[in-house]
Each structure stands twice: as structure tokens, then as C-alpha cells.
Amino acid sequence: MNEGHGMQLWKRNLWVCWFGSFATTAGMSLITPFLPLYIEQLGVHETGAVEQWSGIAFGATFLLSAIVSPIWGRLADKRGRKLMLIRASLGMAVVVTVMGFVQNVYELVGLRLLMGAVSGYIAAAITLVATQTPKEHSGWALGTLSTGTVGGTLLGPLIGGYLAEALGLRNVFFVTGGLLLVAFAASILFVREQFTPAKEATSLSFREVWKLIPNPQVVAAMFVTTFILQLANMSIQPIVTVYVEQLTPHSAHVALIAGVVMASAGFANVLSAPWLGQLSDKVGPRKVLLVALVAAGVLFIPQAFVTNPWQLMILRFFLGIATAGLLPSINALVRRSAPTSIAGRVFGYNQSAQYLGNIGGAVLGGQMAAYFGIHYVFFSTSALMLLNALWVAQIGRMGARPHTMQPRTPN
Secondary structure (H helix, E strand, O other): OOHHHHHHHHHHHHHHHHHHHHHHHHHHHOOHHHHHHHHHHOOOOOHHHHHHHHHHHHHHHHHHHHHHHHHHHHHHHHHOHHHHHHHHHHHHHHHHHHHOOOOOHHHHHHHHHHHHHHOOHHHHHHHHHHHHOOHHHHHHHHHHHHHHHHHHHHHHHHHHHHHHHHHOHHHHHHHHHHHHHHHHHHHHHHOOOOOOOOHHHOOOOHHHHHHOOOOHHHHHHHHHHHHHHHHHHHHHHHHHHHHHHHHOOOOOOHHHHHHHHHHHHHHHHHHHHHHHHHHHHHHOHHHHHHHHHHHHHHHHOHHHHOOOHHHHHHHHHHHHHHHHOHHHHHHHHHHHHOOHHHHHHHHHHHHHHHHHHHHHHHHHHHHHHHHHOHHHHHHHHHHHHHHHHHHHHHHOHHHHOOOOOOOOOOO
């Protein structure tokens, strides 16, 4: 394969994975705005029960995704990353489509669990892009790929809310299933992978995999950083609307303003992630990660003192720029520390940390706001980010030093 052809191949795979990541995350979050309405339509009418079932149905997908991500990562190392893209996109397309036919809330929750079980597109996409992209472009590629995930998370609820009104609740599932089928077709037709599994690495236990990692402390720090990042982001999500309502008690457009406030961080993230990824290619992902962690930690604090939603929106926009440097830098550092033969499993573990952060953050933010007040949610998330920055600064020098990627020999 000549260099020019190789360049085209990794870029083409990147854009296909970007679309698939967008479709997958949009599919997972698209139901969010009308989930309670759908549950009511399925026969649950008491308000407390609707809220309870909404929480169960929403969390079920992420919980099972966190459990199965390492399993799919292991299979990706054994059978190839393209196969995981095909499996996940087709599986989710079928499950989401069937959701449009459910007759009761139990079937819905069961399918949400199944959706989590067949997921794994994101981890496979990250692994494929991280292992195929030339080292000098890896930061830009991973930053660009992350915009697909963020874009899907950001636009999914907006698209879902619009389609629910325009087409009806059940038809939203059919449209989403169609989108995922396009991602499935694109993965089959356009993704190219020359994959040869390392036989000695496909049957290793978790402990043996961990021993193959040259800098396990760095990788552990990245897992924790991913978890804390998602914990911080998701702890704010459930309370934004309530906070906006407190800031504008007489407004008739609370939902719209809250949507703009939430979207501002995602919009900034999408705009700046490729640029910050490119910067990490020049100065190193560890430097970008540390600066982004400190900036994010500092930017959470003034959000507790705003007096109107537009101040909150501006601060959330700058927070989005800061957090845009986090996941691509984390993935770049994980890639540097993970031999190719076990990259799928290592990224699978990191994806599990991200899903657990989603669940933990949603629970933590709501509970802390209820017991201590909304302001303390911002203070606690700021403290978590800054403490994490201190930890990464202490042990991250090992990740900053180049190594030969020679694994330690397992016992």
C-alpha cells in the first residue's frame, strides 16, 4: 500500500466512523425528550411511576453498555474492528425499530437493555481510527471523531423532540432505525481494514491484559478522568432546566432557553475538538489534557454565581471548548499506552468508564441539588476536575515520555 493510498484509507474510515458515531449516539439519546410521554402512551399514568420508569428505561441502556463494552472490545481484538462496527450498527438498527412496536413499558425497558447489550460502535470506531491513523495526525483524527459523538448527543434530543411532534412518537423509532441502517451499510461498503489478530493476546485475562500495558498507571488515570468528565457533564444536565427557571422565574420560554444553554457547550465542543486535537499532535496530548482539566474545573465555579441564563450560556460555551480537549487527549494517551493487539479491550474499558460516568452523574447531580442546592453541584464538579488534574499531573509524565510500546511479559 503506497503512502497516498494509505492516507486516503484512514481518512475515509474516519469519516464513515464519524457518521456511524453520530447516528449511534443520536439513536441512544433521541428518545430522551419524549420518553415520559411514550411511557404514558404505553399505559403508565401516575406521575411518580412515569418518572421512575423513565429513569429505569434511560439508565438501562448505559448500564448494560458499561458491562458489555470490554466484551465487545475483546472480540474486536480477535475478529477485527470493522466487524464490531457492522454488528453494533445493525443490532441497534433492529432494536430501535422494534421499539416502535412495543405495547407496554416492560417491553420498552427490555429493548433498552438489549440496545445496551448490542452497542459498542463508539469503542470500535475509536479503536479503528486510533490504530490506523498515522501518529502525527492521531490527535486531529480522534478530535474530529469525538465531534460525531458530541454532535449526536447534542442533536439527538432536538431531532427527537421535533420528529415526535411532526411524525408521532412511534415513527421516531422507525426514522432512527433507518439512520442506523445507513450507518450499517456505510460500514460494510466503505470501511477497509487489514486485520491480523495477535494470537497470543486474544485469550488473555484482564490481569494478563493489564500486564501487557507499559504504563498502567497512565491508563488507569485516563479511565478515572473519563469517568469524572462524564460525571461532571451529566451531573449538570438534569438540573439545567430547573436552574434556568430559578434565573428567569417569569419567563414563558424556560424550556427553549434551557435547550440553548445546554446546546452551547456541545456546539463549542464540536467547533473546537478538531483544532485542540491538532494542537495535541504538536504539543502532546498530556499538556492539552492538563490545561483542559484545569480550565474546566475553574469554569464550573462562576456558573454557581450567574444572575441570568445568558451568563450561564456564555460560561457553558467556554466550558465546551475546555472539555473538547479532554476525550481526544485521553484517547490519544490510551492509544500510546496500549499495544495494538489489545487496543480494543483497553478502549472498551474506557468506554465502560464513560457510560458509568453518564449514569453516576445523572444520579449525583439530581440528588445533590435536592439535598444541598444547585450551587453545590457546580462546586463539587469543579473540585473533582481540579483534583483529577493534580493526579494526572503527578503521574502523567510517564505518558509524556515516548516508549517503545514493548509490553511487559505476563506471568
